[in-house]
Each structure stands twice: as C-alpha cells, then as structure tokens.
Amino acid sequence: MLIRQQAFSGTQHRFLKGGLHCHTTRSDGQLSPEETIRLHAQNGYDFLALTDHRFYNFKNYAPETGVLIVPGMEIDVNLTTRAGMCFHTVAIGPEEGKNGYSQDERVSNARLAGAAEYQPFIDSLRAHNNLAIYCHPDWSRTPARSFEDLQGCFAMEIWNSGCAIEDDMDTDNGLIWDELLVQNKRINCVAVDDGHRPYHHCKGWVMVNAEKKLDSILEALEQGRYYSSCGPEIYDFYVEDGVAYCRCSPCARLRFIYGLRPTPLKRDSEGGLITQASMSVKGYSYVRLMCEDAQGRRAWSNPIYLD
Ligand SMILES: [Zn+2]
Ligand SMILES: [Zn+2]
Structure with a gap:
C-alpha cells in the first residue's frame, strides 16, 4: 500500500510560497504594512498574513505586488505560574463576511494560570471561523506538557525566525512536536518569521499545494497539504x-x-x-x-x- 503525504498528492498545483506570521507598524514591527508586503513580493511570496498583536487585518496595503493577503492576527496571554511564560496563537481566517472578525478589530489579553484557562481563547478564534497556530513554544517556555491538552490548533511552529535570530530559540521544535504525535495528538508544523525587524523577514515559510485563492489556501493548510522550509525544497x-x-x-x-x-x-x-x-x-x-x-x-x- 502506498500512502503519500497530502502535499505531494492530488491535483498538483504549483506550490505557493507563504508567510503566516509577521508584524508591521500596526503593532510592534519596524516596517510598514506596505514595506512588509513589498519585501515579501521581492522574495517570491504568493501570500502573506499580517498578524499584528491583537489587531485583526484583512487589508492588502500593496495590492500592486500580487501578494494575496491572508486575514489574521496574533493573540497572547501571560501565565502567572511557573508552568511557562505565555501562550501566543496566530489566527488566520477567510474573507470578511465569512470571518467573525472585522478590519482593525482588537481583542484583549489576560493573565492566566494555565492551559485550561487558555482553551476559551482558542475556542473563540475557532468560533470566529479562524484557524489557529500554536506559536514559538520554546520562546514561550512551554514544553509539550504545558499545552498538549489545548484543542483546536491545526499547527505549531517548528521554526520561528525572530526567536531563532534573537534568542537561539525555536530553531527546530521537533522534540515537542513528536511528544504530541506519539500521543496521537495530530498536529502539523509551520515555519514562520514572526518578523519584527527587517532582517527577520523571509527566512521561514510554508509551501502549499493549493490554488492562489484564499479559501483554497486555508483548506490546504488545515488539511496538511504543505511543507515548511527555510530553504530546501x-x-x-x-x-x-x-x-x-x-x-x-x-x-x-x-x-x-x-x-x-x-x-x-x-x-x-x-x-x-x-x-x-x-x-x-x-x-x-x-x-x-x-x-x-x-x-x-x-x-x-x-x-x-x-x-
Ligand atoms: Zn508571539
Ligand atoms: Zn508574533
């Protein structure tokens, strides 16, 4: 019997190169949304999510580039226990109307005791028809046992350029991922930039087997029809x-x-x-x-x- 990983089976579209986690001057990033999108266009990206902190975005600030904007934001809470420092989650979702958030909608953060109290935050993202990505577990100081019971994240970050460059963290979270997979907690991985400074951008991405349409990209991500890369194909x-x-x-x-x-x-x-x-x-x-x-x-x- 032959089982092919979904990225390499079915209708073979050209792989789309995409960025799922970055910041702009809409929050604490150093480049404007226009500059951020243009930089990704120069680096061959087909799509990009501007995931500023607790501040939802649908808008394409540089439509002339042809980069498709995936709507999104990043939410975060701090932990009050020694179980870890924080939980951060990237939300990405469909176009306005199908998406529970609106342009420039802000969500609040909180101080929580642990994963059980964070579950409603992820549930809320899902109820707004968004997909959720568990961010930088190494930088957050949350080993698998701190978040393994959280439900609703389709992927976790295996690589995060900002954390890798600034902190030598989240350079390969394979062990944490395997700790989930051996428990049959099925989750995919993503490589992302979490770009705040210009030199963070365009170093980690996903290659998606999808049509260059928002719904097709989101469906392929949720189903695992992609791989993650910092260079190799x-x-x-x-x-x-x-x-x-x-x-x-x-x-x-x-x-x-x-x-x-x-x-x-x-x-x-x-x-x-x-x-x-x-x-x-x-x-x-x-x-x-x-x-x-x-x-x-x-x-x-x-x-x-x-x-
Ligand atoms: Zn974060
Ligand atoms: Zn971030």
Whole structure:
C-alpha cells in the first residue's frame, strides 16, 4: 500500500510560497504594512498574513505586488505560574463576511494560570471561523506538557525566525512536536518569521499545494497539504510497503523521524549532497521528514500517519 503525504498528492498545483506570521507598524514591527508586503513580493511570496498583536487585518496595503493577503492576527496571554511564560496563537481566517472578525478589530489579553484557562481563547478564534497556530513554544517556555491538552490548533511552529535570530530559540521544535504525535495528538508544523525587524523577514515559510485563492489556501493548510522550509525544497514524500521514500533539492542531511526513538541521518558517505533517501518504518504510527541543505537551512514535512 502506498500512502503519500497530502502535499505531494492530488491535483498538483504549483506550490505557493507563504508567510503566516509577521508584524508591521500596526503593532510592534519596524516596517510598514506596505514595506512588509513589498519585501515579501521581492522574495517570491504568493501570500502573506499580517498578524499584528491583537489587531485583526484583512487589508492588502500593496495590492500592486500580487501578494494575496491572508486575514489574521496574533493573540497572547501571560501565565502567572511557573508552568511557562505565555501562550501566543496566530489566527488566520477567510474573507470578511465569512470571518467573525472585522478590519482593525482588537481583542484583549489576560493573565492566566494555565492551559485550561487558555482553551476559551482558542475556542473563540475557532468560533470566529479562524484557524489557529500554536506559536514559538520554546520562546514561550512551554514544553509539550504545558499545552498538549489545548484543542483546536491545526499547527505549531517548528521554526520561528525572530526567536531563532534573537534568542537561539525555536530553531527546530521537533522534540515537542513528536511528544504530541506519539500521543496521537495530530498536529502539523509551520515555519514562520514572526518578523519584527527587517532582517527577520523571509527566512521561514510554508509551501502549499493549493490554488492562489484564499479559501483554497486555508483548506490546504488545515488539511496538511504543505511543507515548511527555510530553504530546501521537498518534491515527494511517501510510504510504500513499510518503507518511507523522499525526493528533495540537494541536501547535506536528511532524517526520517518516527516517535521518540533515535533515527540515523541519511547523508552521502563522501560528504556530497543527496536528493533522495529511503528507510524502513515498519511498526510505527507516523513518520515525518527533515531535510537540511549545505548551509544548515532545514525543511520539514508534515507527518504521514501509518495506522
Ligand atoms: Zn508571539
Ligand atoms: Zn508574533
């Protein structure tokens, strides 16, 4: 039997490059919305969400670029316990009218004791017909046990450029992700910039198998029809008869990851670059793929579930 990760199956559109988390002068970002969109256009982005803090946006401030704006914002609360510092969640949603928020709508933050008190905040995003992304768990100082019972996030950040550059955090949250996946808490990952300063932008993105229409992009994200990257491209990822296979742009190291067990890197024994690999994954409930290029930039697939 062949199971292909959804990003690489079905109608093959051109992959769309997208940014799901960034800030502008609408909150504490340093570039204006116009500058932020133009910078992403110059870097080949097809879509972008301007997710300023607790301040919803639908507006395309630079429509001449052709970048599609995904409506969104970021919400946050601080924690009063030693269980972690804060919870941040990016909300992205459909066009005005289908979306429970309105342009420039503000939401309030709060001080909470823990995840149980945060659940209503995520429930509210979902009730407003938005998708939710669990943000920067490393920077928030929330290991899996601090948020693993939160319901309603379709993805968590595996890479966050701002946290990576400023704090050496959220550079690969694979262990936290695996802690959720081994409990059969099915969630995807996203690479994002969380760009506040100009040099944060355009370093982590998603590549989505969708049409360049808002509803198609949101549906593909929710269904996991995409992969995340800071550089490498993934062309195919599937499991056939208990063996995982992948094809990608030239990479120095690949790794198939399943469960809380070590798996060896796939690499060229003479130090060259590789563009494909395979590994037996018999007996495991899921497998995911990490690719790393010669510059150390990574890409991550979403999981293939095997049971
Ligand atoms: Zn945040
Ligand atoms: Zn942010």
